[in-house]
Every structure is written in C-alpha cells, then in structure tokens.
Amino acid sequence: MPVNMAAKKEPRKSARYRDIAAELQKEIRLGSTPVGELLPTETELMARFGASRQTVREALRIVTEQGLIVRRAGLGSVVIAAEPPVLFTHSVKSLNEWLRYSNETYRQVVGSSDVVADRNLAALLKCEPGKHWFLIEAIRRSDEFADPLGWVEIYVLRKFAGVVKRRDHGRSPVHEQIAKMFGETIEYAQLEVFARGMPAKLAKALGVKAGSPALTMVRRYYGLREELFEVTVTTHPEGRYTYTMDMQRSLRPKV
Amino acid sequence: MPVNMAAKKEPRKSARYRDIAAELQKEIRLGSTPVGELLPTETELMARFGASRQTVREALRIVTEQGLIVRRAGLGSVVIAAEPPVLFTHSVKSLNEWLRYSNETYRQVVGSSDVVADRNLAALLKCEPGKHWFLIEAIRRSDEFADPLGWVEIYVLRKFAGVVKRRDHGRSPVHEQIAKMFGETIEYAQLEVFARGMPAKLAKALGVKAGSPALTMVRRYYGLREELFEVTVTTHPEGRYTYTMDMQRSLRPKV
DNA sequence: GTTCTGGATTTATACGGACAAATAAATATG
DNA sequence: CATATTTATTTGTCCGTATAAATCCAGAAC
Numbered sequence: 001m002p003v004n005m006a007a008k009k010e011p012r013k014s015a016r017y018r019d020i021a022a023e024l025q026k027e028i029r030l031g032s033t034p035v036g037e038l039l040p041t042e043t044e045l046m047a048r049f050g051a052s053r054q055t056v057r058e059a060l061r062i063v064t065e066q067g068l069i070v071r072r073a074g075l076g077s078v079v080i081a082a083e084p085p086v087l088f089t090h091s092v093k094s095l096n097e098w099l100r101y102s103n104e105t106y107r108q109v110v111g112s113s114d115v116v117a118d119r120n121l122a123a124l125l126k127c128e129p130g131k132h133w134f135l136i137e138a139i140r141r142s143d144e145f146a147d148p149l150g151w152v153e154i155y156v157l158r159k160f161a162g163v164v165k166r167r168d169h170g171r172s173p174v175h176e177q178i179a180k181m182f183g184e185t186i187e188y189a190q191l192e193v194f195a196r197g198m199p200a201k202l203a204k205a206l207g208v209k210a211g212s213p214a215l216t217m218v219r220r221y222y223g224l225r226e227e228l229f230e231v232t233v234t235t236h237p238e239g240r241y242t243y244t245m246d247m248q249r250s251l252r253p254k255v
Numbered sequence: 256m257p258v259n260m261a262a263k264k265e266p267r268k269s270a271r272y273r274d275i276a277a278e279l280q281k282e283i284r285l286g287s288t289p290v291g292e293l294l295p296t297e298t299e300l301m302a303r304f305g306a307s308r309q310t311v312r313e314a315l316r317i318v319t320e321q322g323l324i325v326r327r328a329g330l331g332s333v334v335i336a337a338e339p340p341v342l343f344t345h346s347v348k349s350l351n352e353w354l355r356y357s358n359e360t361y362r363q364v365v366g367s368s369d370v371v372a373d374r375n376l377a378a379l380l381k382c383e384p385g386k387h388w389f390l391i392e393a394i395r396r397s398d399e400f401a402d403p404l405g406w407v408e409i410y411v412l413r414k415f416a417g418v419v420k421r422r423d424h425g426r427s428p429v430h431e432q433i434a435k436m437f438g439e440t441i442e443y444a445q446l447e448v449f450a451r452g453m454p455a456k457l458a459k460a461l462g463v464k465a466g467s468p469a470l471t472m473v474r475r476y477y478g479l480r481e482e483l484f485e486v487t488v489t490t491h492p493e494g495r496y497t498y499t500m501d502m503q504r505s506l507r508p509k510v
Numbered sequence: 511g512t513t514c515t516g517g518a519t520t521t522a523t524a525c526g527g528a529c530a531a532a533t534a535a536a537t538a539t540g
Numbered sequence: 541c542a543t544a545t546t547t548a549t550t551t552g553t554c555c556g557t558a559t560a561a562a563t564c565c566a567g568a569a570c
Contacts, residue, residue: 015553041520052555057521073521074563187504194497195450195470213468215450242449249442270523296550307525312551328551329533 020059039077107138107170125231134161150236151202157229188222213238275314294332362393362425380486389416405491406457412484443477468493
C-alpha cells in the first residue's frame with residue numbers, strides 16, 4: 001500500500017510566485033523599501049528573480065492583497081505599510097445581527113406622528129434643526145418576559161412613513177421594510193451608546209422610576225449619498241438589556 | 256486643444272475581463288447555474304467569449320473575489336452563492352480604536368492585588384470560579400476634564416502582573432503592554448455594554464451618588480487557544496462617556 | 511514665471527503556448 | 541464485491557510577447 005504521505009497536510013512545494021511574494025514581504029517588513037517609496041519595477045524583479053512577468057505580477061498581486069503596496073500604472077508599486085495591517089473585523093450579514101435583536105422580540109407600536117427637529121432633537125439625531133421626521137414610538141417586548149425590554153423611537157424620513165402600515169411592521173426591522181418598500185439601503189451606520197437617567201415620559205410605560213439607570217442606544221442609518229434616512233433611539237431600563245459584540249482578528253477577511 | 260473629456264470621471268471603457276466577470280455574475284444571480292453546480296470550464300468560456308485563457312481567468316478571479324464561486328483544480332468553478340454576500344464590516348487596526356480611548360486619556364492606578372474569582376466575579380468575567388487573577392484598579396482621566404471619566408478594573412492572568420511596573424503603564428492599553436512584554440496577542444475579543452446603578456464603592460471616587468446611572472462595559476480578550484487572558488470592566492457615570500461605533504457596508508473589505 | 515506637449519517609464523490588459531497538480535470517473539486487480 | 545490504478549478533465553503555474561493606459565518629467569511655448 002502506498003504511503004499516501006501527508007495526505008491533507010502541507011508538503012506544498014510552494015509556487016514560484018508565492019516564494020517571490022514572501023521574499024518581497026519580508027524585505028518590506030525589514031525596511032528595504034520604506035513606506036512611501038517605490039518597489040523595484042516588474043522588469044527589475046523579473047531580472048532579479050529570473051521569472052516571467054506573469055509570475056512577478058502574481059507575486060505582486062499577493063503583496064497587494066496583503067495591504068503592503070498599491071500599484072498604479074505609470075507610477076509603480078508604492079509601499080504603504082511595512083507590516084500587514086492587523087485588522088479586527090466584526091462582520092455581519094445583516095444589521096439585525098448588529099442590533100442583536102433576536103426574533104423573539106417585537107415592537108408594540110404606541111403611536112406615530114410628524115415631528116420637526118428642534119435643537120435638542122437635532123443634536124440627538126445629528127441632523128440640522130428644522131428637519132422633518134416621521135416618528136414611530138413603540139415598546140419593545142419579548143415573548144419570554146412580561147416586562148418590556150425598552151422604549152423605541154424610530155425617526156424616518158417622511159417619505160418612508162408608509163412602513164407603519166405593513167403587516168410585519170412590528171416584527172421586522174424598519175430599515176429592512178424601507179429597503180423592501182422603497183429600495184433605500186444602508187450604506188453606512190453609526191452606533192452610539194450611553195447611560196442616562198430614565199426620562200419621566202418613558203418611566204411609567206416601562207415600569208421603572210424616572211431617573212433610574214437606563215441604557216440608551218442611538219443608531220443612525222445612512223443611505224447612498226450619505227443621506228441620513230433613519231435614526232432609532234432605544235432606551236432600556238437597568239437589567240433588561242445588554243449589548244454584546246464579538247470581534248475576530250483577521251489579516252484579511254476570508255470568504 | 257484636446258478636450259480632455261471627463262477628466263477624472265468614469266468614462267471607463269471597461270476591460271474585457273471585467274465585462275466577462277459582470278456577465279458571469281449576472282447569470283449566476285439569475286440562476287443559470289444554481290448554487291452547488293459548476294460553471295462552464297475555462298475552455299468553454301474562452302470559446303464562448305472569444306477571449307484568451309488569461310482573460311477568462313482574470314474574470315473568474317473577480318467572480319471568486321466576489322464570493323460567488325470557489326475554484327479547484329480538477330473540479331471546476333463551483334457556484335457557492337447567487338448574490339454577493341453583503342457584509343457590514345467594522346474593521347479597526349488596533350483594539351484601541353475599538354475601545355475608543357483617545358490618547359488624551361490615561362489611567363491613574365489606585366491599586367493592584369491578587370484576587371480569586373468568586374461566583375459573582377466569575378459570572379462577570381465569564382470564567383470558572385476559583386480562577387486566579389491579578390487585578391489592577393484605576394481611575395480613567397482626561398487631560399481636558401477635571402472630572403474622572405470612569406473607573407477601570409483590569410483583570411489579567413497572574414503571569415502578566417509585571418505590566419504594572421512599566422513606565423508607560425498608565426498611558427497605553429494593557430493588552431498592548433502584554434503583547435510587548437509577553438508576546439500574547441489578542442485573537443478574539445468580546446464587548447458587553449449595559450447600564451446599572453453606580454456601585455457605592457466607586458461612587459465616591461467618581462464624585463457621583465451611589466445608584467446614579469452608570470455605563471458599564473466589559474471587554475474580554477482571548478489569545479491563542481481561546482484562552483481568556485484579560486478582562487477589563489469600566490464604569491462611567493452618566494454624561495462622562497459615550498461609546499460610538501461606525502459600520503460600513505462592503506461587499507469585500509478593501510485595502 | 512506658467513502652461514502645454516511629447517516622450518519615456520511603468521503598470522494594465524490581452525494574446526499565445528506549455529506542463530504540473532488535483533480531481534473524478536472509468537478500468538484493472540485482488 | 542472492494543480496492544488500486546489508470547485516464548481524461550480541469551484548474552494551477554509559468555513562460556513568451558504585444559499593445560494600451562496612466563504617470564512623470566523635461567522641454568517647448570506663452
């Protein structure tokens with residue numbers, strides 16, 4: 001029986017272009033070409049390594065993907081980092097995961113209205129004072145607990161007011177509904193978390209004392225052209241909600 | 256004078272391989288090749304598009320980078336997704352950015368001690384009860400404000416206790432010091448945020464009333480082999496600290 | 511001085527070919 | 541039957557070449 005050696009291991013007689021890429025990476029790390037300077041040209045590298053242009057370019061492609069250089073026609077390969085930038089990435093497929101609202105929670109709509117941002121609201125939403133918003137107020141509840149999880153204020157552009165009429169309105173995120181109904185998608189989002197005393201207005205609905213510790217999270221959603229189109233403000237009494245997030249180290253996010 | 260049309264715009268007569276890639280992507284999206292099936296071979300694509308193998312491979316590389324197919328020698332190009340997976344990524348180069356502690360803040364060490372996790376502490380740290388930790392207590396201050404920003408408890412494995420002796424101890428993140436001194440690096444991290452009443456023990460040091468609203472953030476750092484090696488617990492009085500985070504939509508994280 | 515032009519340089523795109531390695535299926539072997 | 545072995549197929553690696561597009565810079569034009 002043949003030995004079937006190292007079946008799934010890594011005997012991997014490395015490819016030529018990988019070797020060249022490793023060599024280039026090593027040299028960049030050691031500072032042979034300082035950040036901002038140009039790497040040798042493809043032609044020079046061909047001569048130096050005795051490889052074809054194809055092979056050299058393949059090697060340079062790897063170094064590019066590692067984030068060490070950028071290449072531009074007519075210029076050359078500019079070193080932009082000496083070390084592969086270590087990235088911690090938190091990637092999610094939908095903003096639901098980011099929000100960490102499980103499917104067991106839903107919004108019980110209390111009311112909705114047109115509002116105009118005064119100075120305070122404008123500061124909270126980070127929009128210009130006088131801007132018009134459609135406000136949806138709701139209580140977030142869970143199937144599993146009797147106490148409400150928190151109070152939700154959802155500000156959307158007036159043209160999106162129609163979302164409140166959807167059958168699934170209280171059960172799915174408003175930004176998803178906006179995407180389905182109007183095609184507006186989130187390109188950029190921002191999260192802000194802070195503690196404050198529970199506002200008197202919400203205290204009774206949530207069954208806690210005014211001024212008691214509360215967690216408030218503001219989420220701003222920007223669409224194309226960086227237009228702010230939705231802001232949600234959620235306020236949770238002490239002990240009813242914890243926001244958690246994981247981060248994974250990765251040199252380059254995998255598929 | 257030549258018109259120099261569209262100087263920096265995008266007249267971009269697309270490259271051949273980009274066109275082919277776009278066509279393939281479109282077809283995959285429309286389901287011409289279901290997920291799990293094989294794309295036509297390179298040879299077939301060469302014939303179909305009247306392009307060289309190089310060009311076809313370049314196109315396939317793009318589709319691969321989009322996350323729609325995986326390619327394997329001897330097998331072919333397997334379709335793994337009909338739509339480019341939309342990811343929201345929050346990537347940072349160091350966990351400092353994640354922590355959002357600017358350089359203008361520092362820790363004023365109050366004391367340090369060996370502790371053994373009792374049931375409460377074990378629950379907070381998510382470790383097994385009885386585990387030994389080295390605890391550093393400090394007040395986080397800013398050069399710009401008189402009031403302290405918050406209270407910091409840093410739990411590290413006992414073998415890392417030496418970090419308190421560093422000259423820069425109060426000015427740089429402990430996990431960085433551990434990396435420099437002991438080579439332990441963060442592979443995985445976890446953040447937890449919640450509101451609570453300010454513990455009496457910290458209230459005086461922070462100049463607020465016990466029970467007043469406070470923001471508590473727990474950060475857990477895991478090294479290789481998923482070993483928990485550092486946990487920090489920071490508690491901020493109302494109005495002294497806001498945690499913010501941005502998320503960017505990206506099909507594939509750029510350099 | 512400034513602005514434009516042309517040429518040299520460099521990477522981008524694209525063609526051709528060849529052999530190696532990986533895989534799956536068919537075939538030979540026990 | 542089960543198990544090696546071979547064979548055909550497909551992608552991976554590598555070479556050669558050619559032209560286009562982007563960039564920089566020196567020199568011309570003003």
